Amino acid sequence: MKQISFIHAADLHLDSPMVGLKHLPANILSRVRESTFTALRKLIAAAIDHNVDFVILAGDLYDGEDRSLRAQSRFRNEMQKLSQKDIPVYVIHGNHDHLSGSWVNLDMPPNVHFFGSDVEMKEFHTKRGETVHLYGFSYIQRHILDKRIADYQKQDPADFHIGILHGNEGGRTDHDNYAPFSIKDLLEKEFDYWALGHIHKRTILSETPPIIYPGNLQGRNRKEEGVKGCYLVTLNELEAKTEFVETSDVWWEEVTVDAASAQSFQEILQLCQLTIERLRKAGIGTLLTLNLKNVQFEDFQEKKILDTELLELLLDYENDEESFVWIVNLNLEEKQHFDRKKLMNEADFYTELFATIGDYQNPEEAIAPLYQHQLGRKYLTGLTESEQKELLEKAEKLLIGLLYQ
Structure with a gap:
């Protein structure tokens, strides 16, 4: 029976700058910035260990159109390892590392x-x-907005046909709508496998035939949570088998802990420590956003300590841990005792306030200056609907809390 095996990966974003993490300790920051290369090494090791026939990289090898020499050199070294094992690699470039960029080229x-x-x-x-x-x-350039799927034409004879496409499925709003396509478009091509790239969240759009976004190799910010990796794929004349292969060296996690039962600083500390130990993974670093809700203290001194010293205590021993859990964001939300109906009965102002909040639909207008700033425009992405809703809810709680005081 005829059979092939290969690794499918995408969105490597080698040498990603990991924006906004300069406050990390030097050794952890170095590991985070090295993590895209560590993930690449794990990919190559998997390809060699499984003795695959070839490797597919479906776009965005590099994080920027300038393709840093460091990223190219590291990539070339890993490709040489595959060359020594006679394993070919098939590569497309995506919107981040498009062909019109300016870079000093290293031969592969x-x-x-x-x-x-x-x-x-x-x-x-x-x-x-x-x-x-x-x-x-x-x-050929960063913005490919037209459908290119019509250009994919099956050419026989061959035992297996594999499409490689860096694009956006079904008009997803959380990513730029580059090279758009539908699942129906791909199925009509009657290929045996579609190796996709561009969407950083691992997604299987179809199992027969497999149409797969493997996600990126390494999470780079809090929006890219959890384990990241690639797929080991085996195709034969009867079936397709896919196995996810973990490659990320650092995970991003966000956890919300209900602290309503905690009556003292010590109990809050223990609650956080238990959460950290639950998230610790052998050999893996974790960057954590920890949300504590329903925090309540009647003792002003304990509240002051919570605001100033809790994070310091939680990070005290993480610096030397290989399997660190480093809190990059600690959000404290005090237990609110606000009753909307009661407030509206107290004053007409609250009725008007809640009505205004309910009618406000576009928080991006308020933060438009950030996107207009030179650095902000370069690094910020648009807010998703859920993020806009979260931003409005936080703004409402903050505003009511200040007014109620």
Whole structure:
């Protein structure tokens, strides 16, 4: 029976600057900034350990169009490891590392095959005699807004047909709508596998045939939570098998802890420590956003200590931990005793306030100056609907709390 195996990865974002983390201790910051390269090494090790026929990288190898020499050099070293094992690599470039960028080029080993700006087919023959046709294209510029799926045309004869596409499915609003397509578009091509890139959340759009976003190799901010990695894929004439392979060295996590039962600073501290130990993973670093809700103290001195010293105590021993859990955001939400109906009965002002909040639909207007700033425009992304809702809820609680005082 004819069979092939390969690794499918995407969105490596090598040498990502990890913006906003300069406050971390030097050793943890160094590990976080090295994490995209660590993830790449894990990918290559998996490919060699499983003796795959080839590797597919579905766009955004590099974090920027300048393709830093450091990123290119590290990538080339890993490709040489695959070359020594006679494992070819098929690469498309996405919107972040498009072909019109400006960079000093480092030549890659001959086992690395890049797709050009037009959809093309590359033929591969396994050592056992199977023929594979791989189809794909690289972004000629950052913004590819037109549908390119019509350019993918199945070319026989081949034992297996694999499409590689860096694009947005179904008009998702959480990512830029580059090279848009629908699941129906892909199914109509009658390929055996679709290797997708661009969406950083691991998603299986179809199982027969497999249409998969593997997500990125390494989370880079709090929006990219949890384990990250790639897929080990085995195709034969009867079925497809997919196995997720973990590659991330640092995980981002967000946890909300209800502190309503805690009556003292000591109990709050213990609650946080238990949460940290529950999240600790052997050999993995964790960057944690910890939300404490329903915090309540009648003792002013304990409240002052909570505001100033809790985080320091929680981080005290994490600096030397290989499996660190480092709190990058600690949010304290005091237990609110506000009753909307009661407040509205107290004063007409509250009725008008709640009505205004209910009618306010676009918080991005309020933070528009951030996006207009040169640095903000470069690093900030648009708010999703859930993030806008969360921002409004936090603003409401903060405003009512200040007024109620």
